[in-house]
Amino acid sequence: xxxxxxxxxxxxxxxxxxxxxxxxxxxxxxxxxxxxxxxxxxxxxxxxxxxxxxxxxxxxxxxxxx
Numbered sequence: 001x002x003x004x005x006x007x008x009x010x011x012x013x014x015x016x017x018x019x020x021x022x023x024x025x026x027x028x029x030x031x032x033x034x035x036x037x038x039x040x041x042x043x044x045x046x047x048x049x050x051x052x053x054x055x056x057x058x059x060x061x062x063x064x065x066x
Contacts, residue, residue: 004012
């Protein structure tokens with residue numbers, strides 16, 4: 001069995017360290033983003049109006065197919 005050359009071992013160690021640092025940075029960024037509010041609250045009146053308009057459109061489509 002042959003030993004791993006020091007240059008290759010150093011490259012592997014560096015790559016693993018860089019990967020771990022990148023993953024930690026990604027987790028920190030994800031946690032910061034999760035702590036922020038998502039945005040304004042949902043406007044329930046607008047949502048109900050959109051749903052009613054979609055139902056009316058579906059009703060008209062069904063009536064036109066008779």
